[in-house]
Amino acid sequence: MPAIASRLAGLRRRIPGDVTLVAVSKFHPAEAIMEAYGAGQRVFGESRALEMADKASRLPADIEWHFIGHLQTNKVRNVVPHASLIHSIDSMHLLKAVNAEAAKAGRRVRVLMQLHVALEETKYGFSPEELAEALGPGIFEEYPAIEFAGVMAMASNVDDEERIRRDFAEARACFEALRDGVMKDNPSFRTLSMGMSHDWPIAVAEGANMIRIGTDIFGEREY
Numbered sequence: 258m259p260a261i262a263s264r265l266a267g268l269r270r271r272i273p274g275d276v277t278l279v280a281v282s283k284f285h286p287a288e289a290i291m292e293a294y295g296a297g298q299r300v301f302g303e304s305r306a307l308e309m310a311d312k313a314s315r316l317p318a319d320i321e322w323h324f325i326g327h328l329q330t331n332k333v334r335n336v337v338p339h340a341s342l343i344h345s346i347d348s349m350h351l352l353k354a355v356n357a358e359a360a361k362a363g364r365r366v367r368v369l370m371q372l373h374v375a376l377e378e379t380k381y382g383f384s385p386e387e388l389a390e391a392l393g394p395g396i397f398e399e400y401p402a403i404e405f406a407g408v409m410a411m412a413s414n415v416d417d418e419e420r421i422r423r424d425f426a427e428a429r430a431c432f433e434a435l436r437d438g439v440m441k442d443n444p445s446f447r448t449l450s451m452g453m454s455h456d457w458p459i460a461v462a463e464g465a466n467m468i469r470i471g472t473d474i475f476g477e478r479e480y
């Protein structure tokens with residue numbers, strides 16, 4: 258069996274059936290994606306707008322493209338036509354731009370709000386407090402072209418399993434508070450995207466129902 262297909266099969270045996278696997282294909286060529294596609298994979302994650310647009314235009318139409326990287330507002334128009342889910346809404350400014358572009362295209366775009374719970378300093382993502390404040394009751398009228406589908410988070414990039422577990426638990430608590438609060442009448446709000454190659458089993462144990470795996474499927478990336 259080719260390497261990618263056998264790695265995928267091995268992963269699928271370990272991942273619970275109710276957890277969606279996003280195969281993170283960023284920086285990997287179309288041939289690698291097609292190998293995974295041939296093994297039945299349909300959901301792929303990309304982190305650069307133009308790379309995703311290019312791949313989406315050349316590869317089979319039944320692929321579900323997920324955008325997982327930091328999205329600049331000037332690239333929103335390249336992503337909206339192709340993305341079935343944007344994982345990385347990291348500011349209200351970006352949310353507004355996606356809403357405007359989706360409205361222009363006459364469609365609704367599914368998004369996850371990106372939480373920042375990790376140790377590392379980054380300017381991307383909301384703290385749980387910021388997110389709770391940003392998603393007030395007026396949110397649905399204010400962003401009519403947005404379908405709020407859940408939350409995405411990354412854990413600290415450390416070896417300390419307890420720290421990783423704590424980060425994921427914090428993200429889950431925030432997700433559940435929103436789901437049972439402002440989103441209680443929105444059945445679309447049900448996705449908790451967390452876990453990558455090195456930490457996905459901890460993420461799943463802490464409640465993730467979508468994981469994003471690149472290296473363990475496609476091998477190391479060459480940037």
Ligand SMILES: *Cc1c(COP(=O)(O)O)cnc(C)c1O
Nearest residue numbers: 281304325453454469470471472
């Ligand atoms: C690249 C990336 C991944 C995949 O990481 P791997 O360690 O290769 O599995 C997952 N999530 C995000 C947001 C990424 O940018």
